[in-house]
Amino acid sequence: MSFVSFSFAFFVAAAVLLYYIVPAKHRYIVLLVFSYIYYVAACGKYVIYILVTTAVSYAASMAMEHFREDTEKLLKNGELLNDRARKKEIKARLKGRLKLIMILCLCVDIGILAVLKYSEFVFANINRLRLDLFGNTDFIGFGNLVIPLGISFYTFQTAGYIIDLYYMRYRAEKNPLKFALFVSFFPQIIQGPISRFNELSVTLFNGNRLKADNIRRGLCMILFGVGKKLIIADRLSAFIGRSVASYEVLNGEYMLLTLFLYSMQLYADFSGGINITIGVARLFGVEITENFNRPFFSKSVAEYWRRWHITLGTWFRDYIFYPISISKRLMKTGKRLSGVNEFFGKRFSLYTATIIVWTATGFWHGPEWRYIVWGLLNGIIMCVSAELEPLYEKINRRIGWSDTSVLHKMFSVFRTFWIMSLLRTFDLSVRGLGQAAGIFKKIFTEFGMIHSATLEEMGLPKDELMVAMAGVAVLFVISMLQRKKSIYDRLMGSKEVYRWIVCAASLTFIVIYGYYGPGYDAADFIYMQF
Amino acid sequence: MDEIIEILSGIHPEIDYETEDALIDKRIFDSFDIVTLVGELTDNYDIEIGPEELIPENFNSAAGIYALVTRLMEE
Structure with missing residues (x-):
């Protein structure tokens, strides 16, 4: 279920409707149920991995909390009031216990990620070495393992929580359902941001009241994100793919143009996806940390x-x-x-x-x-x-x-x-380091002029390039406007009529210039693969 | 306190440490500066600063750093 699809829009609409119908204290359960529906729809049986990470991390966090509470009770004991050496010893013992639990938990959490995502790479290199050194063709490995959606993001988020508990930066979440929601909250499962528990939990579990400002801001962010994705990122996707694939027959100037456009595409794609994530979360009144601050x-x-x-x-x-x-x-x-x-x-x-x-x-x-x-x-x-x-x-x-x-x-x-x-x-350079070296060689040794006919052959006619560049120019202007104040704050602070004009204009541009419709599949978000 | 300010001035001499109270929040000190500062503090005061202490509250001002060093010396 892509973020830029009608099915996702209906899914979010249903979640929002149910969220605000259900009594406030149970609203987090609605988010949890929808998060798991989303995850199962995307990954099917591989939901097992996120379940294991959640269960193990929850058990570890409870064990850490138990030892911490016990130690606090002990330290409150009046007899220890002036015994600094004993207090130090008790604190050191707690630290040791927390460290052991943290290490065991991270071994499981990071271990799952390591096996699923990295074992193929490790075995491929071992097999190559065995072949080169000993001529051994008896290859070892786990075979092709499926990497479940968002595993790098939810693993890092959970690992951060466990490490923070070891540092005693905050208390553990005792409600297992709330903790499961923290790990799996659906808007951020695909490509982050990697939230911190003490920041996200403030609004995630609250059962937020329906506020017009949240809905307006959320929709505005989603619209902005969809625009970046469909007008800029997806428009440039085909050209960039073709250009890199045929770098051997192209000169350096095309490679430079490709790198420039790829920077634009990646920013529009990733920050657009994050805009959608933050916007969808905002519809529920949940506030997610911003992942970009005008990087260019x-x-x-x-x-x-x-x-x-x-x-x-x-x-x-x-x-x-x-x-x-x-x-x-x-x-x-x-x-x-x-x-x-x-x-x-x-x-x-x-x-x-x-x-x-x-x-x-x-x-x-x-x-x-x-x-x-x-x-x-x-x-x-x-x-x-x-x-x-x-x-x-x-x-x-x-x-x-x-x-x-x-x-x-x-x-x-x-x-x-x-x-x-x-x-x-x-x-x-999807073909590896050799391709990267080849592209660099082209950039620094072969140079000429860019011809619009070649660009057209590569899937980027002049008018398409103009639309993409116009989109980039709009992003540039918005970035300049954001120097002192968020564009959303500016928009929300303006008169209602201006808000409608901006939103209607954005929607019109997306409808006219966006890449969508029958026969066209919105490209996956680039950061999904990570 | 004067010693702390002297150490800080060795990293960023242009800052008025008597008044500045947002060294981290304003990004005057980046992660490289923090690590350099921790190295200087551990050398000068024979203390151990763990990663759990690397939070903005402890490093936003000379007073915060002084309080951290004092606490760790007492421990």
Whole structure:
């Protein structure tokens, strides 16, 4: 059931209707039932995996809560009031228990993800090594395993919850149905965002009252998201696929155009999907964290990753980067290395963690070497950029560019955009690293002019390109407007007549220029595959 | 407190740490800065800062960092 289909619209309408009919205290059950209907419709019997993750994580969270409550009771004991050593011992024992439960739970949750998503990649590489080294053709592996919908997203969301309980950042949810809803809430199961329990739970379990503002905002967000998907993303999809598939016969200028359009397509597709997710949730009064903050206006790669797929970035930062970079072992090694080489020692833990996190981020996107290389390159660029910062400042001072200079900002934005677009070559190279190398070679060695006849042959006639570019221009204007205030806040704060005009115009453009209808299947959201 | 401000000034000298109370919320300090700061604090005060302490409340201001260091030294 695609997000951009009439069946999904009816499904959401039925869910909204039932949600507000049912008494407030039972409304979360409506969301849970609809979430599972959605999941079973999409995955059938593979719903078992999300059920196992939910059951194991719930049991782990309850065990953690039990030990925490016991310890709190013990610490309240008057006899321990002045016994600091004993208190410390009790707290350390609790920490040890929580850690053990967390590790066991993560082994199951991440283990399911690892086996389903990554075992084929691991076995393929082992088999290749065995063949190359020993000529062994007796291949090992689990065969082709089905990867259930949204497994990377719900696994990370649940893992974040369990780690937060280990850190004692909040209390565990005791109601199993509410916890199951947190794991499976249908608008965000396909492509995130990866929500935090303490943020999502505030409005998810409330039994929110029907508010006109929520419905208006929700519909507006959905409309905006559908527009991005159907007018821009799906319009460019065919050309990008054909262009990359036939890169051998095309020159570098077509590859650059493809990378530019792919950046537009990916943003329209992913952020459009997230708009729909946030909009649908809003219809129930549920507030989901925003996943984008005008990423193409970033002045550095590090800033870009704070603005694109924000919830994945903060997940990796909080649960992988920080624990690794400030771990005792890495810090000690850094100190030891400082004795030999101060420059290297001081940066050791920071850059080691950065490279690990970015390799993991690449691997999260897919079990293929091209994603790992993509992640590694992102990490290397960030480390190198941090080191080059003083040099940049020196150059900027010499040429008279201040941080606030418009020209400097424009140059930084342009540079960041193209670094990220070039890195997306790995994303597009479905045939592997050889294809990526081939595309780079074309970009840097073979150059000419773009001909509209060639574009037409590739499935992108001039008028189609114009429509897509007009859509991109609208996105640009909206991004500029969003610098100080959300476009939805602006719209909701305006007169009713303006709201109707904007919504009617958006709907008209979608009807006229959107890619849909008989004989046309809306392309899957790109991030669904992750 | 002065020592904390001196450490912070070594990372971002342009900030007025006496008044700034949103180092994280305003993204003045990014994750690289936080890790550098944690390294300096652990070295200078012989404390252990765990990932659970890396929350905005503890790092938004010099006063918050001072309170964190004081608490961890007492523990």
